[in-house]
Amino acid sequence: MPQQPRVFASPDELRAAVGEQLGRTEWLEIDQKRIDLFAEATGDHQWIHVDPERAAQGPFGTTIAHGFLTLSLIPSFTPQLLRVEGVTMGVNYGVNKVRFPAPVPVGSRLRATAELAEVTEVGGGVQLVTRVTVEREGGDKPVCVAETVARFYF
Numbered sequence: 001m002p003q004q005p006r007v008f009a010s011p012d013e014l015r016a017a018v019g020e021q022l023g024r025t026e027w028l029e030i031d032q033k034r035i036d037l038f039a040e041a042t043g044d045h046q047w048i049h050v051d052p053e054r055a056a057q058g059p060f061g062t063t064i065a066h067g068f069l070t071l072s073l074i075p076s077f078t079p080q081l082l083r084v085e086g087v088t089m090g091v092n093y094g095v096n097k098v099r100f101p102a103p104v105p106v107g108s109r110l111r112a113t114a115e116l117a118e119v120t121e122v123g124g125g126v127q128l129v130t131r132v133t134v135e136r137e138g139g140d141k142p143v144c145v146a147e148t149v150a151r152f153y154f
Contacts, residue, residue, distance in 0.1 A: 005083045011126045011154070014084065015119045022116070025080040027109040027137060028073065030065050035106060038069040052106075065104035070144040071095075074132050077112035078148075082130075087152045093127065096147035102139055109137040117147065125153035 003023045008014045032052065039045050047054045048064055055063040075092065084090065104110065111134070118129040127149060134144040 003080065005079060005081055008082065008084045009086065011119065011121075011152075014116065014126060014128060017116050018119055020116055022081040022114045024113050025077045025111045027111050028076070029109050030069075030104055030106060032063060032106050035063060035065050035069065038066055038072070042066070042068065044068075060103055060105055063106045065106070065108070067100040067144070070100065070104055070110070070134055071098055071146060073110065073134065074112065074144075074146060074148060077132070077134070078114070078130070081112070081114050082116075084128075084152045087125070087154055089153045091151050093149040093151045096129065096149060098144070098146040100144055102136065102141040102143050104136060104143045108139075108143075110134050110143065111137075122151055125151055127151050 003025070006017075006022050008017065035049055039050050044066055048058055048060070049066055050063065052063050113133050115131045116128065117131045120127045130148050130150070132144075132146050132148055133142045136143045
């Protein structure tokens, strides 16, 4: 059974949860089709991502997902981890820091966890900094660690 997201009903509840770890998302498999579609969308057709034959002879023995593809999955993972109620609008405001400590070979399964790092007041709402860690099943290092910044207006 999938984990239910942590629900926050107010800015005060968000502030009270700073430093807390949220659960884990469901696993998501990264197939070659997803990698190819990302390459098409971004124009990044480097062989290590899109040429399975050549990549088989490369350093990872197969194609790997783009780092920015892994980063772009965070908005699909986050709703599995948290939900803020009573907002009129939520926006992605940016990313403070991103690292890709390990590659994502095609066929990998990924999931994420997060920690609420900071909540600050902004006009009409709050700004939430969340430390998101994306891991690969069977991997010994995270594949992406990012501090995302979102704003929720009430």
